[in-house]
Amino acid sequence: MWGVDMGPTNVDIHTDDGRIFNVCLTESKGNLFFFHGWSNVTQHLGLSKGCFIVFNPLDCTTFKLTHFIDGVSGSSFWTYLLRTSSHFYVIPEVILPETFSTSSDLISTIMINNNPFHVRIETDSGKFGFTVGIDVIVSLLHLEPGCFLIFTKYFGNDFNLKVFGKNCVEKNFLDVDRLHFPLVPPIDAVNEIYEEPHSRVYRFSRIVGTDFMLPDRVSEMAKLNICLKDITIILLNLEPPIQFTNGTRRERTNNGFRYALRRWSKFMKTAGIKVRDTVDYCFDENDQVLSVEKVVPYVSGRN
Secondary structure, three states: OOOOOOOOEEEEEEOOOOOEEEEEEEEEOOEEEEOOOHHHHHHHHOOOOOOEEEEEEEEOOEEEEEEEEOOEEOOEEEEEOOOOOOOOEEOOHHHOOOOOOOOOOOEEEEEEOOEEEEEEEEEEOOEEEEOOOHHHHHHHHOOOOOOEEEEEEEEOOEEEEEEEOOOOOEOOOOOOOOOOOOOOOOOEEEEEEEEEOOEEEEEEEEEOOOOOEOOHHHHHHOOOOOOOOOEEEEEOOOOOOEEEEEOEEEEEEOOEEEEEEOOHHHHHHHHOOOOOOEEEEEEEOOOOEEEEEEEEOOOOOOO
């Protein structure tokens, strides 16, 4: 980094409050250490043993330091990857907006390298946390328990995510072979509307995510812009078919509203579908019925 002999050198550390500290950096037995000047940094920031610190190299002798107190730094918080059986990641209360909704259908968009993932936010024992959808991220990125996760809130209930390996180095995933990010709903593979003798029918195909946003055309045909209402669902992929009603909800966007089905996780369980399956849907405007016509299970491309 700073020479063949790896001798001590001075580096600058920039803190979030604008202070700059000159600190000596040296190497011993393959590890790097800060010493002269480092105590000034810890005293200024009030750091103690166990605090989580992130160093972002700005150049070969300059670092930007971000420190976390009680797991939180500004609009960011950190946690570590739990074992697969325990996908509930608590979101500190100070991170959530004051208008945070307790709706069981709340969905967060988590961005990783400009790739969006939908993750459900649920409550457990009075705490809010990420649940369904984290498993998709773990699977696609081949993360191992013990990795460090840093979530940064950027808008409403949406977050950016950075992942650090157990060696404390940030992962960029650029060297992961055959990484296939899932298409995030709503993405309609087929948009087809046609006339039938007594109605108009709209067919579309979608890769299953952790929520279900209705296509704008279906929302219009169901007249959800006038009032929210239950929609009749028929699961034609099952034998015998199952029929039930399902509630709807709205979300505000920059251009107005978009509409979604409520209790999506229960819908998935009833229909026997899983995240990343491909599902063919059909909406009949006359009968106001949304049908699941076909389910194609997801098959991993890995050997």
